[in-house]
Amino acid sequence: DVKVTQSSRYLVKRTGEKVFLECVQDMDHENMFWYRQDPGLGLRLIYFSYDVKMKEKGDIPEGYSVSREKKERFSLILESASTNQTSMYLCASSKSPQGVYEQYFGPGTRLTVT
Amino acid sequence: AQTVTQSQPEMSVQEAETVTLSCTYDTSESDYYLFWYKQPPSRQMILVIRQEAYKQQNATENRFSVNFQKAAKSFSLKISDSQLGDAAMYFCAYSPNRDDKIIFGKGTRLHILP
Numbered sequence: 001d002v003k004v005t006q007s008s009r010y011l012v013k014r015t016g017e018k019v020f021l022e023c024v025q026d027m028d029h030e031n032m033f034w035y036r037q038d039p040g041l042g043l044r045l046i047y048f049s050y051d052v053k054m055k056e057k058g059d060i061p062e063g064y065s066v067s068r069e070k071k072e073r074f075s076l077i078l079e080s081a082s083t084n085q086t087s088m089y090l091c092a093s094s095k096s097p098q099g100v101y102e103q104y105f106g107p108g109t110r111l112t113v114t
Numbered sequence: 115a116q117t118v119t120q121s122q123p124e125m126s127v128q129e130a131e132t133v134t135l136s137c138t139y140d141t142s143e144s145d146y147y148l149f150w151y152k153q154p155p156s157r158q159m160i161l162v163i164r165q166e167a168y169k170q171q172n173a174t175e176n177r178f179s180v181n182f183q184k185a186a187k188s189f190s191l192k193i194s195d196s197q198l199g200d201a202a203m204y205f206c207a208y209s210p211n212r213d214d215k216i217i218f219g220k221g222t223r224l225h226i227l228p
Contacts, residue, residue: 004158011228033215040123042205058215090159097212102149105159 003027006091012112019078021109023091032074033103034058034066049074050096053075054109076107081113118139118208120219127196127205128227134181135191135222136205145211148182154202162204167198201226
């Protein structure tokens, strides 16, 4: 059974803290994605990666960075958390070519920055 | 720019009835994929149904079917015999036929009335 896991379901951090969100997939997928989900705005792509050590900016990369040192793991980093980064963060993965195959999603991390 | 529009933020349907969720998209590509994803409350997003643009036949998965109108760039989801477990946020999504990002609509929250 395919699986995408995220390190935390709920996270509370203080403004200015460095925050790491981890995502692991066990399907040997080439592509991995980070989204944030906000009411009324749907899913917005932050960053994605086609391969190890590769990354591409999505629609809202400002304030975020990513790391993909191993194929199965894709980390999202908030260098200095701010209150406007309070959101639900979803990780997803897919086989290549991405358009042909569905994305598999993790359960999400609800991050609150106070 | 490629966009996906879901014009109905919320809908309600009586249990056992049929409901149609609307989706339109904008693209200049001729080869692409369309998806409907379902996000139940507090649960992971999963794929409901997928349509290849080059196929004229509408995709069907049990009680879920689509009405794909390529010229009109319309991709609606029909749920027949609605069940309480169908209550969820539904996202329409588009992806070109290459390794690229998926573009999601803002979602339609579907309520099932017992």
